[in-house]
Amino acid sequence: MKAPRDPAALARVGGLLLATVVLWPLAVIGEFRPWVLFEAQNLRVMGGFLGGFLPPASGGEFLAYLGQATIETLAMASAGIALAFVVAVPLAVATTQALSISRLGPGPGRRRGELLRAGLRILLVVLRGIPELVWALLFVRVLGLGPAAGVLALGLTYGGMLAKVYAEILESGDQRPARALLEAGGSRLQALCYGLLPGVAQELTSYTVYRWECAVRASVVMGFVGAGGLGQLMDQSMKMLNGGEAASILLTFLALVLAADALSAFFRRQLGEAGTAGHAAALGPLPLAILASLGGAVLASFAWLDLGLGALLSRAAAASIADFFASFWPLDLSAGWLWKVGQGALETLAISVLGTLLATVCALLLALPASGRHGALLEQATRFVLNALRSVPELVWATLMALAAGLGPFAGILALALHTSGVLGRLFAEALQNAPATPRDALLEAGTPAGVAFLYGSLPTVTPQLLAYALYRWEMNIRMAAILGFVGAGGLGQLLYVELSLFHQAQASTVIAAMLLLSVAVDAASASLRRRLG
Amino acid sequence: MFRFSRRLALKGALVCALAISVVPSATAAEPVLRVSAIPDEAPTELQRKFAPLGKYLEKELAMKVSFVPVSDYAAVVEALASDKLDLAWLGGFTFVQASIRTRGAATPLVQRAEDARFTSKFITADDNIKTLADTRGKVFAFGSPSSTSGHLMPRYFLIQGGINADKDFKNVAFSGAHDATVAFVAAGKADAGVLNASVWEKLVDQNKVDPKVRVIATTPPYFDYNWTVRGGLDPELVRKIAAAFLKLDPANPEHAEILALQRASRFIPTSKENYQGIEQAAKAAGLLK
């Protein structure tokens, strides 16, 4: 009998060709040259710097700075989230379909409602699409250096994110009660409070707490553009190549991020239990206590930071801010500049794609031991490695990688890959643990080597989920890749940093627009790829 | 009275500026002279340099002087333009930027005698780099993008020597500060770099330079740093500030300490016209549009 040919072969070869055609130029643009890591020069630089790590700086004066910077970072995150909350709630209520009065039926305000919602949606895209660090950089210029810029930057970007997710959560809940209230002539606020909130309050709170955890990580790097906190200390230590100080700061990052992680997980578990215990409608006493303490923390943060955001409301300040932002218009669209920005955008794209790909592979390799298939000891050890990778922000990895791999986009690729490996590795390990074990066990019981049994028995089941995670991460990484240039890791970031330093606002706004376009395009590409996975 | 700390460095200009308008306190009513400097060296170093000068100004002007440390050149310009600073130590190029930003309101008062003939040093730690031409295809480190002696003038003189920084280097790095440039080059993070001669000589004097690092070229002289006041400051106060600087006398031991820290033999008056050369160089180098 003549064996049939595999009908999928052609598609696979085509896919492979396509991947090569796409990835090869990206690898060239991203200067993807792993062997430079082993060049004598780079080994010496990195070795010298790492040698300085021991002992970590522990002078009394330095530790005092470190402590202060840590508190400032935490306060910045808490105040930023509080501000984001204030920004997000009205936007979410205004944009969510769940509270749309005009959707009830044709009425006089229908078109206006649709238009307003569309406009606000675009605003949300802009808020989210411009990386928080770029906002911070802009605010540092208007407000002067210090945490106020970081708080505002967090407030805006996270406000955009929270608003989008809040709106989605509101839409995912049971909408009938709210609909009934609206139809009975109730206001949006009434419909929200009595119709929607009872069902989704717990999920909303849980997501907000989770975002706070992310904000801690984000505010750690705010200092790289002069917005105070640990990042500023790190920036100074890295610029002076002071290994001992860098080591102490890195250890502090690790402790801080892990603590925030644990705290956020604890809060969310408490909220979750309260939810399942039937308190979903009215939060129980413990979650209420948690919320109260969060509120207290936010107040304390504002007090500590002493931001004086109120002064922003003065007429002169408002005018100078308006002036500043007005100077960004119009964009520089001259051919020469567009060409340069285009090159930067390609480089940023290359960094994000290659960084995410590399991270996906590393994460898979790390997820195997982390999912506990090679014993408890290895599981704990790899989990610690994953946590360490994840708790060091990309920007900090980039400063380190600029030493290991030289300045340029490859350092950015490595930085993204390292941080993302930590994030994805943890998610992958969870996915592997939740995957059905029988197919793989059956293969093992038929004498298949463990690695092959994984490839044939586990991987097919989890692949779509792993790819979906990787694609989600790519959406985040394109925003990150855009700013890695602040520390010399290529892409649009360096262009932006230089142009802003030189007060070339028109050129800078072209770069920002490119960042925005790039992140919107990647979001769309990732969403369509994820749909095809289904 | 001074309060120097990294705490302030971390909190920055805003807190100080707003402390006056927002936080009601006893000190709010007293006039304060808010002074800052472009962060061309590590922030701790800036504070050390300023301490005795600040005390001297406080005495001469009979008013409080507060120093606001910052870590970004452009932020100093913005702060001057939005009246959050009264007096600032600016580089030649930052002064030009401030002058444009404030539509000519920012006024340069004095400069060090040395600033009238300032130079930059090109350095390397690579044995294969002997002349400027050898830096083609290498990683090159400037200081801050807004720095006169760490970026603008070296870039300008490189162009005149036939090297276009945007095209002829493998990669351009901005270390952020002059001493950081030396660290970049010493560690090999950059193959070559450039910094201002004054900081270079100080680091050499203090034995803080890795012996591998050597100078391969020096730029022709140009005008650099000055002390600038914002527009709208009381003319009487402006006059007193200028006088205080000009009065500093190297023969007076107390003054000598201040001058030594500022790396100045003495201060001389300066004017906007001195910086037209820089403005033209910035235009020629494409840094000013």
Added chain:
Amino acid sequence: MIRLRDVSLTHADGFVALRGLTLAAQPGEQIAIVGPSGAGKTSLLRLLGAAMRPTTGQLDVLDADPWSLSTADLRRLRARIGVAHQAPPLPARQRVVTAVLAGRLGRWPWWKSVASLAYPLDIAGAAAALAQLDLGERIFDRCDRLSGGQLQRVGVARVLYQQAQLLLADEPVSALDPALAQQTVRVLTADAAARGATLVASLHAVDLALACFPRVVGIRDGRIAFDRPAAKVDRALLRRLYASEGGQLPGLAEVPPAASAQRLLRPAVGGEAARADSCWR
């Protein structure tokens, strides 16, 4: 070949699934295992497949004590044992061809296993195994596009492709209609006979066991109730074995006649069904 002496199995939770079992099989022998649900059939097959370790007693499989072997030797031993499962453990998104080829992963070098993921390296072999089970056209379909019965036959095709010396089948046809069930069991017995491999199959349908296997072992409450040639198994014995399940004996007749009739009417399998009749006593 196979030798169990006084073997018992206690599960992790303390439940005793097998007590003092003694059983032996010669190379090439074909044995059916019957017994009520929970009797310990699956447990016994898992012992024979070296997937579980007996709590007490002596176990030899393919003339070796699996649990005294090194890890590598145990793996090699397992590669010589093929198991068809009641619910075939196949990843939903895997293609049929890959699922079948996976039968030989224990013998392939790792690079071949990896390469075969990119392009199936033995399409002819997989196609031949599937063709015996009337699944030839589905070779490039994804497993989650198959029915339960088709999936079960893919599991059988994998064992056929493995060419194991010991074939273990745990209710391999429970999801098939009577005609197809017979055909499938017949393919298994014929394959084992052709290669001189030993076959041990637990079967839900007693009549099928009696029709296709020369030797039948009845298990109840973890003990061997009887072990005799099929010809010597009578209704009384079976009634005692299934005592708690009421009067009726489990068998193919439970399937609604209409379904089997339909299957018999289909030309594609008509011939197979006719031939299957020959092993029906």
